[in-house]
Amino acid sequence: MSVPFQKYHGTGNDFLIIHADEYVPDRGALAERECDREDGVGADGILYLALEERFRPPRVIMTLVQPDGATAPMCGNGARCAADWAMKKTGSDSVMIDTQAGTLRADREGDEITIEMGTPTFDPEEVPVRADEPVFEEEIDGLEVTMVNTGVPHAVAFVDDVDDVDLATVAPPIRYGDEFPAGTNVTIASPDGDGGFDQRSYERGVEAETDSCGTGAVAIAVVARRLGLTDADPVSVNPPGGELLVSFNDRGNATLTGPVEHEFDGEVAVESPTEL
Numbered sequence: 001m002s003v004p005f006q007k008y009h010g011t012g013n014d015f016l017i018i019h020a021d022e023y024v025p026d027r028g029a030l031a032e033r034e035c036d037r038e039d040g041v042g043a044d045g046i047l048y049l050a051l052e053e054r055f056r057p058p059r060v061i062m063t064l065v066q067p068d069g070a071t072a073p074m075c076g077n078g079a080r081c082a083a084d085w086a087m088k089k090t091g092s093d094s095v096m097i098d099t100q101a102g103t104l105r106a107d108r109e110g111d112e113i114t115i116e117m118g119t120p121t122f123d124p125e126e127v128p129v130r131a132d133e134p135v136f137e138e139e140i141d142g143l144e145v146t147m148v149n150t151g152v153p154h155a156v157a158f159v160d161d162v163d164d165v166d167l168a169t170v171a172p173p174i175r176y177g178d179e180f181p182a183g184t185n186v187t188i189a190s191p192d193g194d195g196g197f198d199q200r201s202y203e204r205g206v207e208a209e210t211d212s213c214g215t216g217a218v219a220i221a222v223v224a225r226r227l228g229l230t231d232a233d234p235v236s237v238n239p240p241g242g243e244l245l246v247s248f249n250d251r252g253n254a255t256l257t258g259p260v261e262h263e264f265d266g267e268v269a270v271e272s273p274t275e276l
């Protein structure tokens, strides 16, 4: 048997969206197979979405299963795609998204979706990182990293030019570092010459560089402000797949704004219940 999906991307970070009501006996195995860019549909993850239309604004329960078959608590670009999916289904320009990292409000503004990203933290227990104090600009495996959690952990390093870094070689030792009990995403940034930052992220769970990472963009903006590298609001962050804007509200919470695109629809094969 097969289940329908919709293919979405947010600034190049791409996902299959499958309704949570669909029968998928092994979500991890499906992600491992179908996220593969040679033998599957190809994506940075599968978003399982359940819609609660009786609430105002409508609520979406989002679960991201990554290409390694494991779930991640939060995904900034995935949440923006989930918001667009729910907005189109309900006709509402605002939705609430339930993630393992909290309930986040999303609003449509023209072609762009803005999502609240919760409260970033440098607290070592919450990142998590094995350290007594917050980690600011410490040398770990060749990069000067600051550790922050923006829904998921990021090791953020500012470099002269992101394009001069061999990320596929530099990132894995940090991503799997003993200091990080849950592993970490590795995000590098450099000034774009226009007051913003260029971004590249090596993602945990994808185990590769992605074209964009929303929590990574927020991590860059949060760390840049903390280190005194910018006081801009919004902060423009440019991953390879487009432009993201990170703003801050009165409570110090970040918002993430950017475009979302529904690319195409399809079906993927799953075992039928009788075959189990």
Ligand SMILES: N[C@@H](CCC[C@H](N)C(=O)O)C(=O)O
Pocket: 013, 066, 072, 074, 075, 076, 077, 078, 152, 153, 185, 203, 204, 205, 206, 210, 212, 213, 214, 215, 216
């Ligand atoms: N691409 C995402 C982040 C997804 C989760 C991450 N790979 C992790 O395992 O922590 C984003 O846009 O934030």
